[in-house]
Amino acid sequence: MGIKLRAVLAAFGMAAAVTAMSVQAQTKPTIKLIYTDPLSGPFAQVGDANLKQWQYVISYINATGGALGRKFELIPFDSKTQPAEALLALKAATDQNAPFLVHCSGSNIAAALIEAVDKHNARNPENRILYINCGAVATELTNEKCSFWHFRFDINVAQKVEVMVRALPKDIKKVYLLNQDYLFGQSVQRDAKIFLQKLRPDIQIVGDELIPLGKVKDFSPYVTKIKAAGAQALISGNWGPDINLLVKAGIESGSDLRYYTMYTHLAGGPTAMGPAADGKVLSVMPFTENLAPQLKNETAERFTKTFRDANKFEFTSATFRTILEYLQAAITKANSVDPVKIAYALEGLSQKDFLGYDTVMRKDDHQFISEYIVGNFAKGVKYDAEGTGLGWRPDTVILAKDLMQPTTCKMKRPAK
Amino acid sequence: MEVFFVSLLNGLVYGMLLFMLASGLTLIFSMMGVLNFAHASAYMLGAYFAYTLSLYVGFWWALLFAPVLCGLFGAGIEMYGLRRVHKNGHVAELLFTFGLALIIEKCVQMTWGLLPVPYRIPPTLDFALFDIYGTQFHAYRVFMLVISAAMFAAIWLALTRTRVGLIIQASLTHPEMVRSLGHDVPKVFTLVFASGTALAGLAGVIGGNYHTTDPAMAFTMGPIVFVVVVFGGLGSLLGCFIASLLMGLLQTFAVVLDYSTADLLKQFGMVVSSTHPMAELLNVPIPRIGALLPYILLVLILFFRPRGLMGTRDT
Numbered sequence: 017m018g019i020k021l022r023a024v025l026a027a028f029g030m031a032a033a034v035t036a037m038s039v040q041a042q043t044k045p046t047i048k049l050i051y052t053d054p055l056s057g058p059f060a061q062v063g064d065a066n067l068k069q070w071q072y073v074i075s076y077i078n079a080t081g082g083a084l085g086r087k088f089e090l091i092p093f094d095s096k097t098q099p100a101e102a103l104l105a106l107k108a109a110t111d112q113n114a115p116f117l118v119h120c121s122g123s124n125i126a127a128a129l130i131e132a133v134d135k136h137n138a139r140n141p142e143n144r145i146l147y148i149n150c151g152a153v154a155t156e157l158t159n160e161k162c163s164f165w166h167f168r169f170d171i172n173v174a175q176k177v178e179v180m181v182r183a184l185p186k187d188i189k190k191v192y193l194l195n196q197d198y199l200f201g202q203s204v205q206r207d208a209k210i211f212l213q214k215l216r217p218d219i220q221i222v223g224d225e226l227i228p229l230g231k232v233k234d235f236s237p238y239v240t241k242i243k244a245a246g247a248q249a250l251i252s253g254n255w256g257p258d259i260n261l262l263v264k265a266g267i268e269s270g271s272d273l274r275y276y277t278m279y280t281h282l283a284g285g286p287t288a289m290g291p292a293a294d295g296k297v298l299s300v301m302p303f304t305e306n307l308a309p310q311l312k313n314e315t316a317e318r319f320t321k322t323f324r325d326a327n328k329f330e331f332t333s334a335t336f337r338t339i340l341e342y343l344q345a346a347i348t349k350a351n352s353v354d355p356v357k358i359a360y361a362l363e364g365l366s367q368k369d370f371l372g373y374d375t376v377m378r379k380d381d382h383q384f385i386s387e388y389i390v391g392n393f394a395k396g397v398k399y400d401a402e403g404t405g406l407g408w409r410p411d412t413v414i415l416a417k418d419l420m421q422p423t424t425c426k427m428k429r430p431a432k
Numbered sequence: 433m434e435v436f437f438v439s440l441l442n443g444l445v446y447g448m449l450l451f452m453l454a455s456g457l458t459l460i461f462s463m464m465g466v467l468n469f470a471h472a473s474a475y476m477l478g479a480y481f482a483y484t485l486s487l488y489v490g491f492w493w494a495l496l497f498a499p500v501l502c503g504l505f506g507a508g509i510e511m512y513g514l515r516r517v518h519k520n521g522h523v524a525e526l527l528f529t530f531g532l533a534l535i536i537e538k539c540v541q542m543t544w545g546l547l548p549v550p551y552r553i554p555p556t557l558d559f560a561l562f563d564i565y566g567t568q569f570h571a572y573r574v575f576m577l578v579i580s581a582a583m584f585a586a587i588w589l590a591l592t593r594t595r596v597g598l599i600i601q602a603s604l605t606h607p608e609m610v611r612s613l614g615h616d617v618p619k620v621f622t623l624v625f626a627s628g629t630a631l632a633g634l635a636g637v638i639g640g641n642y643h644t645t646d647p648a649m650a651f652t653m654g655p656i657v658f659v660v661v662v663f664g665g666l667g668s669l670l671g672c673f674i675a676s677l678l679m680g681l682l683q684t685f686a687v688v689l690d691y692s693t694a695d696l697l698k699q700f701g702m703v704v705s706s707t708h709p710m711a712e713l714l715n716v717p718i719p720r721i722g723a724l725l726p727y728i729l730l731v732l733i734l735f736f737r738p739r740g741l742m743g744t745r746d747t
Contacts, residue, residue: 055546058648064546197720231723233643233652234446237687240438243567244688257652260548260644270560270568284548288644329547403550 046089050109055094058230065283083347099128123200126152144355154203158381162425192247197226204253235265255279260288286401297393303334304408305399381425434565447680448580452635454660456628462667469529472654473536474629478636483551491554502633507626548646665743686722
């Protein structure tokens, strides 16, 4: 009997504690970010690495106090690299009244999300949502397709390509373009031609090719073709296995080719390239861990090292931290989590990032502009990538003010 | 010429890798009538086992043991899974292997993580063996060719020169008759299933470090293997061999042939202007549809010759 009574009392105690906790949680609800990216399928490792970095950054920002005394909460959804799946995540986000939908990978998905968010916000003025784009970079998304509800926190293809073309050494006269056959790859293809013609008319494009997204398993035939075309350098915006396997096949063929890429620094890239890639592969990237030691910025170095020690791979997405710092600042400035107010607070917001560089969320097209890095995959760096002994050496840092390309966006704004 | 030779070799390497995977599946498919969806998963497991083993005992022992592990795994699946499900017919078996493939993928993700593992080519084979027209041909690719050719010879001999092989061959075409003759057909099934998965495992061991070892590798390799099996025809190892090489060469050469239908028409004096309503479609170059070609062939062969290239029975 005594035992039973004690059990009942314990149960009551537990229930009371749980209620107390939920009451406390109700007074300070979290600020929800619904995050969707490929967490399965051929691009899963990119999505998974993104997710881990998001979680790290979220816990870091929450430790600094979140925003308005509320914590950020990241809820992941698998996009399976399919627009339809990402739209389900959007539905889940609006059902939960979340103010932010976060998505990084796949410009075709981003285009679908922009359209869906536009429609949703027009139809449901009481339940609006902002689309925080952390990596879908097709130039169109902040030009023709630009939207008030869409904020892109990575420089676009045209900007990346300009950086890349400027980094091409003078002795390179023949380049080969190879990109993925969808909105993003076509964007790279088009902009690369524009900037090559504008900045390096001496360069001849000896090949121009589109490959199906995530389908090619063996790139050696492509490498044979690239060599036969007499290319000295390959320009590719490919990401995930499409770049990893391509560079791997190229390095293994022993061809004297240099690689100008955008995403070899993402998960799986360094492993696929291996030590033979020393000095041959460049990536136009937002950040490398080797930048902080070069700047002698010890706090920034400690920040990335903590992640590396806990996750056994490197921290590449410094922009995620900047995004949260922007959201933190905008929410505080708007003194509200109302998406319209946050959006107006974000427009034109300008801050220094944790490395001390100037960044801005441009008002005209909601294109975020920050410093950008040309990284060289080489030996002898402080922090190597994926245990290969080689890592990304920041060869050039391009400042935000040098990346201000004009936009054609004509934005429609809602009433404040 | 240069492109032709290099592509030919590349196509052969890829084709032989496909054959290693597909040969096991052909045997299983022909004998049990089940398209084993988990077959490519055995390929993935082979690569992961080899990676883990190579950390402790080196690549060469891994090359030996990883396929054996896969074979044991396959035997277990057959004896305790498929045989039980078999009672409920082929659809149940099909769904069983499909579910199994998903479970294996999840298990691999949970055990080894989502990131590709650094499973590398052994240093002893990591050098350029010869040079053709300035393109280095890696020793490892020659090794792959040798292993797969040796394996082809071994299966061929086993099937045609041994008693077990004769029974297997008989069960391929007349399973009912073999049973009536008093042979232990379930045992033969287990044997074939186990060897099939072991072969897929072997393909994984040598294919995993040639490509990348990640949890998506089964998913990306699976469909093309089915194409090979169906295209080659039921019950025919030779058909499977031809189909594998054909698919390997087809995909390799599709990449380097930069022509479109419009170019072909031009040969006959027909010029496709950009205003033509079909211009977009006719101007698509072959490399852009290269990955689709095997599936187009699959549809065509099912349409015109449902038993496959060398098939002895209808699918």
